[in-house]
Amino acid sequence: MCRLKKICFVVLMLGLYYSCANKSGEKKQNTPAEPEPEQQQPNIVFILSDDQSWTDYGFMGDENIETPRLDQFAAESLTFQKSYVPTPLCSPSLATIITGLYPKDHGILGNDKVYDRSGNRKKNRAEAYKPVISAFEKQTTLPDLLKEKDYLSFQTGKWWHGNHKIGGFDYGMTHGNPNEGGRHGDFGLQIGRKGLDTINSYLNLAAKEKKPFFLWYAPFLPHQPHTPPQRLLDKYLKKTDSEFVAKYWAMCEWFDETCGELFDMFDEKGLTENTLFVYVCDNGWVQEPNKNTYVKTSKRAPYDLGIRTPIMYKWKGKITPKMDNETITSSIDMVPTVLDILGIDKPKNLPGVSVLNEKALKKRKGIFGEVYAHDFDTIENSMLYNMAIFPPYKIIVPDPVRKKDEVVQLFNIEEDPFEKNNIAEANPDIVKDLKEKIKVFRTE
Numbered sequence: 001m002c003r004l005k006k007i008c009f010v011v012l013m014l015g016l017y018y019s020c021a022n023k024s025g026e027k028k029q030n031t032p033a034e035p036e037p038e039q040q041q042p043n044i045v046f047i048l049s050d051d052q053s054w055t056d057y058g059f060m061g062d063e064n065i066e067t068p069r070l071d072q073f074a075a076e077s078l079t080f081q082k083s084y085v086p087t088p089l090c091s092p093s094l095a096t097i098i099t100g101l102y103p104k105d106h107g108i109l110g111n112d113k114v115y116d117r118s119g120n121r122k123k124n125r126a127e128a129y130k131p132v133i134s135a136f137e138k139q140t141t142l143p144d145l146l147k148e149k150d151y152l153s154f155q156t157g158k159w160w161h162g163n164h165k166i167g168g169f170d171y172g173m174t175h176g177n178p179n180e181g182g183r184h185g186d187f188g189l190q191i192g193r194k195g196l197d198t199i200n201s202y203l204n205l206a207a208k209e210k211k212p213f214f215l216w217y218a219p220f221l222p223h224q225p226h227t228p229p230q231r232l233l234d235k236y237l238k239k240t241d242s243e244f245v246a247k248y249w250a251m252c253e254w255f256d257e258t259c260g261e262l263f264d265m266f267d268e269k270g271l272t273e274n275t276l277f278v279y280v281c282d283n284g285w286v287q288e289p290n291k292n293t294y295v296k297t298s299k300r301a302p303y304d305l306g307i308r309t310p311i312m313y314k315w316k317g318k319i320t321p322k323m324d325n326e327t328i329t330s331s332i333d334m335v336p337t338v339l340d341i342l343g344i345d346k347p348k349n350l351p352g353v354s355v356l357n358e359k360a361l362k363k364r365k366g367i368f369g370e371v372y373a374h375d376f377d378t379i380e381n382s383m384l385y386n387m388a389i390f391p392p393y394k395i396i397v398p399d400p401v402r403k404k405d406e407v408v409q410l411f412n413i414e415e416d417p418f419e420k421n422n423i424a425e426a427n428p429d430i431v432k433d434l435k436e437k438i439k440v441f442r443t444e
Helices: 002-024 068-075 090-099 121-136 142-149 186-190 197-209 230-237 243-268 331-342 358-363 428-443
Strands: 043-049 078-084 152-157 213-218 275-281 308-314 322-330 367-372 383-390 393-398 409-412
Touching: 043 090, 043 243, 068 243, 068 275, 068 308, 090 142, 090 331, 142 152, 142 213, 142 331, 152 186, 152 197, 197 213, 197 243, 230 243, 275 331, 308 331, 322 331, 322 367, 367 428, 383 428, 393 428, 409 428
Parallel strands: 043 213, 043 275, 078 322, 152 213
Antiparallel strands: 078 308, 275 308, 367 383, 383 393, 393 409
């Protein structure tokens, strides 16, 4: 009977969402001051773009794509321009953002578990992925940790890992039922593309409950399908001869507009000053000009066009804005930073550090990356590349079995940010040192 009540509640919430959607068309360390005992804990918002290169923002130097709201956000934030996600594929990247763990530790290596492609592929794929979701449910996520401070957690947008409750969210748009089209967000993918009514409802609920909240805003933008509003497409068709590129550029601005709508909503509700906003992109994308796909050195690739992203932290009056073009940070740092702000002890298994702790950032000399097969099995059977980023150097080590015809690549990413010049052969000592660091990382 209890299970029946839960099912009814989920159905009711989905009904409310569709109602809204149809109506809308949807020290000098940079450490914030300790909150006073009577002060409300800050709300937390994670904003995630989906398939966007680190170059594709006005504040990152792009001269074609207009992103005025994110440009303003960057100016008001502690903005790390040379940051990374550890893997260039959405499902494992999202799992890292919500857990603070590298893929090798949270177990989500790719987008699908290896499955039988004969017969009913959709059913076979869903069945193969079930144990992955069951294993991921045992991980401790940021929403789980925030329960210590009585936070409500809301999920909207991209979410690969079954029902939103698998991630510890109290409420969410993603049901995750493969029999009803659940795979990587289902109903959640409508947020942003069809308005923000559901977020408005969640904010009203938090106000009614008088509780701080964590909001996951991960719209399916600028991800394919590239179907921007005609007004934006017309604008960018004047800037390029490629319709494919114009559509992608227009999608980037459309995403920027939805971020502006979100910021305006928080302003109107008087929530901005007591909210920590964090921005990251899940993985890179460079649009092929002559066909509807990505350049192979971007998404799913070990290069910076696949894994580099700006990461930004804004808490008005608490975090000092700064445009940092030197410090390397990672999405593994997002959870520890939130925990630091809230005074929650960081679990010992988290490899990241609080970006507000300048001493810890300087002590850490580098970060790591991993690329696995889209359809993954075990770590050993699915590994494609390991990366180590220890400025100014970045090494890409191909798997000796699955990528046996490829060579080790070493780049000076400060002098060569687009990784055109492989200097591995001329620097054997650096290669040896970084490969040893990867070996230790793999066994930790």
